[in-house]
Amino acid sequence: MNPRREVIEAGAVAVDGETIVAVGRTDEVAKQHKSGRIIDAKGKIVLPGFVNAHSHAIHNLLRGGLSVDKSLYDWLWNILNPGVISYKSQDAEIGAALFCAEAFSSGVTTVVDNADWGCIDELSKSTIKTYDQFGMRAMYARMIYDTVYPALEDYIKILEAQHPEIVHVGDRNIELENTGSAIRSVENLIREFHRTADGRISVWPSPGITHYSTKECLLKCRELADRYDAMCSIHVAESRYDKEIYGVSSIEYLDRIGFLSDRILAGHCAQINDRDIRIMKLRDTRVAHNPVSNMFLASGIAPIPKMLAAGITIGLGTDDCNCNCSVNMLADMKTAVLLHKVANLDAAAITAEKILEMATIDGARAVRMEKEIGSIESGKKADLIIVDTGLPNLTPCHNVPGTLVYQASGKEVTTTIINGTVVMEDGRISSIEKKYGSLTALLEKAQQSSNEIIERAGLGKIKDRPWRSFSN
Numbered sequence: 001m002n003p004r005r006e007v008i009e010a011g012a013v014a015v016d017g018e019t020i021v022a023v024g025r026t027d028e029v030a031k032q033h034k035s036g037r038i039i040d041a042k043g044k045i046v047l048p049g050f051v052n053a054h055s056h057a058i059h060n061l062l063r064g065g066l067s068v069d070k071s072l073y074d075w076l077w078n079i080l081n082p083g084v085i086s087y088k089s090q091d092a093e094i095g096a097a098l099f100c101a102e103a104f105s106s107g108v109t110t111v112v113d114n115a116d117w118g119c120i121d122e123l124s125k126s127t128i129k130t131y132d133q134f135g136m137r138a139m140y141a142r143m144i145y146d147t148v149y150p151a152l153e154d155y156i157k158i159l160e161a162q163h164p165e166i167v168h169v170g171d172r173n174i175e176l177e178n179t180g181s182a183i184r185s186v187e188n189l190i191r192e193f194h195r196t197a198d199g200r201i202s203v204w205p206s207p208g209i210t211h212y213s214t215k216e217c218l219l220k221c222r223e224l225a226d227r228y229d230a231m232c233s234i235h236v237a238e239s240r241y242d243k244e245i246y247g248v249s250s251i252e253y254l255d256r257i258g259f260l261s262d263r264i265l266a267g268h269c270a271q272i273n274d275r276d277i278r279i280m281k282l283r284d285t286r287v288a289h290n291p292v293s294n295m296f297l298a299s300g301i302a303p304i305p306k307m308l309a310a311g312i313t314i315g316l317g318t319d320d321c322n323c324n325c326s327v328n329m330l331a332d333m334k335t336a337v338l339l340h341k342v343a344n345l346d347a348a349a350i351t352a353e354k355i356l357e358m359a360t361i362d363g364a365r366a367v368r369m370e371k372e373i374g375s376i377e378s379g380k381k382a383d384l385i386i387v388d389t390g391l392p393n394l395t396p397c398h399n400v401p402g403t404l405v406y407q408a409s410g411k412e413v414t415t416t417i418i419n420g421t422v423v424m425e426d427g428r429i430s431s432i433e434k435k436y437g438s439l440t441a442l443l444e445k446a447q448q449s450s451n452e453i454i455e456r457a458g459l460g461k462i463k464d465r466p467w468r469s470f471s472n
């Protein structure tokens, strides 16, 4: 992945500190770089690390079958929100560590982490510190909910009433945030953590969902993003419930109020029209495509081939660990291309090469870091992964992009390097082993944390639901 899209056979990458200093054939690179540690990647593929352009990391502790067979708002208000507000700061730490372990082993080196209920300050700090500790490159998108669109309010009450045993947001007296204090809280988090950890950690002011954000919140977040050289991540037109607002499309509304720009990363856009695409192109608004989540929650099919043809920058996201329910970019690449092939009855709707670009350099552009990450070039940050090809499912291999996208399961990444630091080698994450004793010990802690969260959130009845061959 470089501007010439070269596949270099018998190649090598030289890294000095945080930076890639040479890329080329091994004999040529070795002549200039004789000393230092060597990682042997013979018979393997070296790729830029994957940019996961949309995720919600610590929701992973709500996995395990709770969220299945639910539509977006039922899942949001009856599983996700009751769960997240029941977290304690140590749960956020365990969730973020579990996320790092899963993400590193699937080749993710950069993540946009959309933090629901960012108002719970201790969860934010605990998560960010964990990313710092384990070496993840993270954009922490601290989300704000400061209103609820009236047309959705009654529907949400109906959904919540179906599960009186759950401890809902209102039961905990957690209020929608006051706009002014939310903005101050985000700015404090930016001042404390933005561009820390050798530049690996960023903090983004992020109005959570178009329908949960006042105009004032949207514009103040955008102003903060401009001032601090950050971006705003936001959920836009994810489903039919939030396709329109005030009688116009969500994209048109966001444009009319002056929100859209090249600092906006719009997640989903699964329910947008041709005019919305023109508006987004005009504003150079970036998109995070989350195909598995959109299919899981039956939200819709984002018109990605049309957006690509219009020249919109699109990154790929795994979305929520609770509505995917995994962090696996290679698997999601295959799902994405298959989805758009069948949706358009066009076998070349998205090529293997393009989806690899979306997971790497286009993702980097989507988060405005294309000058630093997303490809293997001299001068860029050393965010690299090594993929083992010596496996039955990756044999034979002729065309590298085609083999990776259609044959890999996502478990073939052996080594992950972020900012020049080896965070996983031969499948082992030494920082996790050092902190928790072993990966198994972390998994046991994660299960325990999850059990306690489910208990506090009143989600036991959903956990123990009877066998259900059909559902309403």
Ligand SMILES: [Zn+2]
Pocket (backbone or CB within 6 Å): 054, 055, 056, 114, 235, 267, 319, 320
């Ligand atoms: Zn999301």
